[in-house]
Amino acid sequence: MKLFIRVDASTQIGTGHVMRCLALAQAWQDAGGQVVFVMATEAPDLKTRLNAEGMEVIHLPIQIGSAEDAKETAKLARQFNANWVVVDGYNFGAKYQEIIKESDLKLLFIDDYGHAEYYYADVVLNQDIYAHENLYMQREPYTKLLLGINYALLRREFSQYQREQKTHPLIVKKLLVTLGGSDLNNLTLKVINALKLLELSNLEVLVVVGGSNPHYEKLQVASQHLQFPIYFHRNVQNMPNLMAWSDIAISASGSTIWELAFMGLPSLILILADNQASNAKKLGEMRLIYNLGEGKDIAPIVIANALKKLMLATKERTEMARLCQNLVDGQGSRRVLNQILHSM
The missing domain is CATH 3.40.50.2000 (Glycogen Phosphorylase B;)
Structure with missing residues (x-):
């Protein structure tokens, strides 16, 4: 099983998106799967950590959240025969999700406040205490919602x-x-x-x-x-x-x-x-x-x-x-x- 994670980190963006994706990546590894991170930003310290965890990191120098970003991400995911794509970040919207889904890929979209106009993802995850279904009324019939603190992504050092x-x-x-x-x-x-x-x-x-x-x-x-x-x-x-x-x-x-x-x-x-x-x-x-x-x-x-x-x-x-x-x-x-x- 291969998990493909599209996420970014920088001084402006912070590192929180990557760190919570790391928690999910570790759980995927513990289930016997492999993980590939794709980042448009340079984050040497995070790359070193992800590599030390046995995860591959691909640098994709591209405009974050653009249609080109989505197409290249989907292309790479197919090349790696990924089972799922995870997307986490406020620059990724409805069109980005739609392009991923049109590429016949399973998509988990990590969200915090319903920033996308529409949700095409197979699963939308909002781990925050105030998460509620009304944030995601504009979604596909198949889109499943994982809402609330029961789904808080804690890294392996905490869960164990x-x-x-x-x-x-x-x-x-x-x-x-x-x-x-x-x-x-x-x-x-x-x-x-x-x-x-x-x-x-x-x-x-x-x-x-x-x-x-x-x-x-x-x-x-x-x-x-x-x-x-x-x-x-x-x-x-x-x-x-x-x-x-x-x-x-x-x-x-x-x-x-x-x-x-x-x-x-x-x-x-x-x-x-x-x-x-x-x-x-x-x-x-x-x-x-x-x-x-x-x-x-x-x-x-x-x-x-x-x-x-x-x-x-x-x-x-x-x-x-x-x-x-x-x-x-x-x-x-x-x-x-x-x-x-x-x-x-």
């Missing part, structure tokens, strides 16, 4: 992780900061500036810096005079261990929120892009996270005050973790895979 009920100390001593694979607006620096406002000495901080983040050196310089130790990790592949180590997190509102929920890690969430707002708002209303709102608009002092408040609220952190672990069980990738296999 033997999580435990997290204990929550009275005094928070370990903080994880993870603001996406690229962090185009360098909100990590804003968080570091917020940490400088904390009058604490018994705190340790781990900062995860994505492979597409261009601000690494600036972050190191900015952290030199903090009153507590701060450690930087790049191109991380052991996120469950880092989350298990942490007492609390500051995170972007992308797919990482499902990983944090699975691990039961109480989190302050910053919205980095418009498409992240609905998840953050809904989860905040459910008291599963502490939603800080738009990252680019928030002042460091607001982040610092919110962090201090949550650090002191042991009961609230414990309840957040319990609710989160009940919400995400880590088996979403397997469920999506089973739906694909049953449609073959």
Whole structure:
């Protein structure tokens, strides 16, 4: 069995689309299949990781989402005798899907907010908490919808992780900061500036810096005079261990929120892009996270005050973790895979 995945990553696009496709690709491998990624963007660090996972990466220098893109993708998929094509990204619309389907290929379309005018895919996957059928009224009769957190795509390091009920100390001593694979607006620096406002000495901080983040050196310089130790990790592949180590997190509102929920890690969430707002708002209303709102608009002092408040609220952190672990069980990738296999 061969799975063909058309997805992109860059400083502007971020890495989230690739990382959730990687989760599905790993599940496909675990079922005995082979995976080929096709990307129009250059992402050396991601390519290295995908290759290390035993997956082939083809670079297709083409206008993303164009009709030519769809035709070339379909042509390559047929050459590789692919069973299914997976497409993930906001530049892929109705016409793109139609071209893939006209090439007699099975298509899984990963979506977040119903951005396409019409859906021709065999399966549409929206893993977000607010996903509902009304987003996809304009679709083919055969199009199957996989909606909601039961289908959250978590990578193998999470789905195979033997999580435990997290204990929550009275005094928070370990903080994880993870603001996406690229962090185009360098909100990590804003968080570091917020940490400088904390009058604490018994705190340790781990900062995860994505492979597409261009601000690494600036972050190191900015952290030199903090009153507590701060450690930087790049191109991380052991996120469950880092989350298990942490007492609390500051995170972007992308797919990482499902990983944090699975691990039961109480989190302050910053919205980095418009498409992240609905998840953050809904989860905040459910008291599963502490939603800080738009990252680019928030002042460091607001982040610092919110962090201090949550650090002191042991009961609230414990309840957040319990609710989160009940919400995400880590088996979403397997469920999506089973739906694909049953449609073959």
